[in-house]
Amino acid sequence: MTAIFPVSLELDPMPAASADAPIGVFDSGVGGLSIAQEIARHLPNEQIVYLADTAHVPYGPRPDHDIRQLTARGIEWLYRQGCKMAVVACNTASAFSLDSLRAHYGESFPIVGLVPALKPAVLQSKSKVVAVLATPATFRGQLIKDVIDHFAQPAGVRVIPVTCLELVPLIEAGQEMSHACLTLLRQILQPVIDQGADHLVLGCTHYPFLKDAIEQLFGSQLILIDSGVAVARQTAQILIKHQLIAEHEHASGLRIACFVTGQQLEQTRQVVEHLIPSHLTWQLNSIQVYTAQKTK
Numbered sequence: 001m002t003a004i005f006p007v008s009l010e011l012d013p014m015p016a017a018s019a020d021a022p023i024g025v026f027d028s029g030v031g032g033l034s035i036a037q038e039i040a041r042h043l044p045n046e047q048i049v050y051l052a053d054t055a056h057v058p059y060g061p062r063p064d065h066d067i068r069q070l071t072a073r074g075i076e077w078l079y080r081q082g083c084k085m086a087v088v089a090c091n092t093a094s095a096f097s098l099d100s101l102r103a104h105y106g107e108s109f110p111i112v113g114l115v116p117a118l119k120p121a122v123l124q125s126k127s128k129v130v131a132v133l134a135t136p137a138t139f140r141g142q143l144i145k146d147v148i149d150h151f152a153q154p155a156g157v158r159v160i161p162v163t164c165l166e167l168v169p170l171i172e173a174g175q176e177m178s179h180a181c182l183t184l185l186r187q188i189l190q191p192v193i194d195q196g197a198d199h200l201v202l203g204c205t206h207y208p209f210l211k212d213a214i215e216q217l218f219g220s221q222l223i224l225i226d227s228g229v230a231v232a233r234q235t236a237q238i239l240i241k242h243q244l245i246a247e248h249e250h251a252s253g254l255r256i257a258c259f260v261t262g263q264q265l266e267q268t269r270q271v272v273e274h275l276i277p278s279h280l281t282w283q284l285n286s287i288q289v290y291t292a293q294k295t296k
Helices: 030-042 064-080 091-108 118-124 136-140 142-152 167-172 179-194 207-218 228-241 265-275
Strands: 023-027 048-052 085-088 129-133 158-162 199-202 223-225 256-260 282-286
Touching: 023 030, 023 064, 030 048, 030 085, 030 167, 030 207, 030 228, 030 256, 030 265, 048 064, 064 085, 064 091, 064 136, 085 091, 085 228, 091 136, 091 142, 118 129, 118 142, 118 199, 118 223, 129 179, 142 158, 158 179, 167 179, 167 207, 179 207, 199 207, 207 223, 256 265, 265 282
Parallel strands: 023 048, 023 085, 048 256, 129 158, 129 199, 199 223, 256 282
Antiparallel strands: none
16 A cells, blocks of 8 residues: 655655656546546557546535645655556546646646646537536636636637546446436436537546447537547657657556556446457556645
8 A cells, every 4th residue: 555645845755757757647536547648659669557436425515725735645656656647537627627737747747637628629619509518626627717717718618528427437427328318418408409519528537438429419419528538649749858758668658557546446447348449458456545734
């Protein structure tokens, strides 16, 4: 077991990472594996250390200070594992934590975050109506507000926000093709189609795992867009900039080392096995649960 500590300026900084060090990827749950897979596909020599805070998933309904604190502790754990950079593979966590994390670690530990891939949807939409499926916390964040205000509105594109807190727990349980999930998707997405939306932005890293379900329900009525490929490319650009691209495959052959904070390890193992393609080697371990501290 490895304890996760809060970010503290009293801790000594880690030595500079080498190109052979892993990439850290953090999410509230297993959804960020959609990002990890894109990184693995785009950067075939890189090893990924993936941390899922399954003890506290989902982040979407949580207070803003909880989201910031839990994210900071997760990124600190990845830093202490010797990762050469981190990807906050959670739209909700990115919305509240990116600026403070980057200020804390500086250039020595680059951090990539997510914002819903609204720009390509705006550029491609023929109906001038696009929907964004994301958590309430993501919509509270400034990142997506800036894109809507400075990009969508000037282009004359209407953005329809869509939220559904029940979806993430279903994906975490491996139930993305269940009757309950299909029913929810029909209930929340049929209205946006009725309002003329032709693109759906998947604004949570869990939601790419819903693509098959959405396409089964709506066929080609909605063009689905997510951030995975863009994040993988940005990750590669940062590694090139810092001369940290791995030149050879990791000696162990392991591509994704997964760590979870929740207690349901075997249940999570079944879900991860379902979500990760068979050609990617992976392992799963649990670590000590950490909690958000109450603000005074």
